[in-house]
Amino acid sequence: MSDRERLLELLTRLAYEKRKVTLSSGRESDFYIDTKQASLTAEGHVLVGRLVMAEIRAHFAGARAVGGMTMGADPIASAAALTSFLEAPPGIPAFYVRKEPKGHGTAQWLEGKKAIPPGAAVAVVEDVVTTGASTLKAVERVRSEGFSVLGVVALVDREEGGRQAVEASGVPLRALFRRSDFP
Numbered sequence: 217m218s219d220r221e222r223l224l225e226l227l228t229r230l231a232y233e234k235r236k237v238t239l240s241s242g243r244e245s246d247f248y249i250d251t252k253q254a255s256l257t258a259e260g261h262v263l264v265g266r267l268v269m270a271e272i273r274a275h276f277a278g279a280r281a282v283g284g285m286t287m288g289a290d291p292i293a294s295a296a297a298l299t300s301f302l303e304a305p306p307g308i309p310a311f312y313v314r315k316e317p318k319g320h321g322t323a324q325w326l327e328g329k330k331a332i333p334p335g336a337a338v339a340v341v342e343d344v345v346t347t348g349a350s351t352l353k354a355v356e357r358v359r360s361e362g363f364s365v366l367g368v369v370a371l372v373d374r375e376e377g378g379r380q381a382v383e384a385s386g387v388p389l390r391a392l393f394r395r396s397d398f399p
Contacts, residue, residue, distance in 0.1 A: 219307075221313055223263040224397060226254040227372070232398050241347045243376070247398070251343040251371045255291040257370050267298030268369050271390045272296065274291065276366040281337035283311030283328065285354040288343035292371065311338070313354045325357050341391045342370040345391065348381030354385055 217225075230253040237248040245357055252260035254260040272279050282300075283293040293310035301307030313330035334337065338358060342351045345368075355365050373379050382389045 219263050219266050223254070223260065224393060225265060226260050226263070227251060227259065227311035228398060229395065230254045230257070230260075234399070237340055239346055241349060243282065245374075247395075249344055249372055249374075249398070250322075252288070252291060255295065255343075255371070256382065261291065261295045264371070266294030266369075267291055267392055268296040268341060269299045269303065271369045271392070275390055276337075276339045276369070278337045279308060279339035279366050281311055281328070281332040281338045281363075282307050282341055283326070283338065283351050284341040284360075286314055286327075288313045288350070289313070289341045289354070292341040292343060292369075306342060307346070313357050321377060326361050329361060333367035334364065336363055337366045340368045340387075342368055344372045345370045345373060346374045346376050346387065347381065350391070351378065351382050353387060355382075355385065 231250050233248045237245055237249060240246055255264045282296045290312055297308060297310035308333035309328055311326050314325050317323045317325050323367045340354050340358060345351055351368055352387050358365055367388040368382055370391040375395040
């Protein structure tokens with residue numbers, strides 16, 4: 217079984233639920249997917265790291281760091297950074313974009329910023345893309361810190377317009393899976 221097939225199996229078993237929910241966008245949906253339930257397992261972490269780094273190498277090869285909006289992107293960014301180091305030291309660092317600036321000390325938006333060269337090109341990661349609003353907020357905050365965004369790698373595209381919204385801003389989006397990959 218390929219890494220992609222195995223990750224889809226883990227996501228379907230651990231993260232996907234067929235039920236009515238209200239999403240963070242305010243939209244109602246007939247399914248919910250909490251990718252952290254799969255990506256935080258040891259096997260899921262390895263698979264996410266391999267697959268996300270493969271997308272970054274293939275489509276955003278100039279990326280000098282990887283990260284996204286906390287909390288959904290945190291395990292993805294960490295898995296990708298670890299994988300990048302195991303495959304080719306020194307690898308690329310992870311960063312996390314805060315939803316609000318740190319309330320004390322440096323009042324920063326990005327955690328991990330000191331490991332990223334000033335003005336570097338980065339890849340943004342996302343767990344699930346619905347409307348694209350969270351992804352666009354992460355891209356905006358990363359740019360406001362002086363970095364350029366080569367593209368976005370998402371675990372799941374819900375196929376509800378998010379990809380189009382992100383790409384309309386000039387940022388290409390790659391997704392490992394789409395809504396149509398799930399039951």
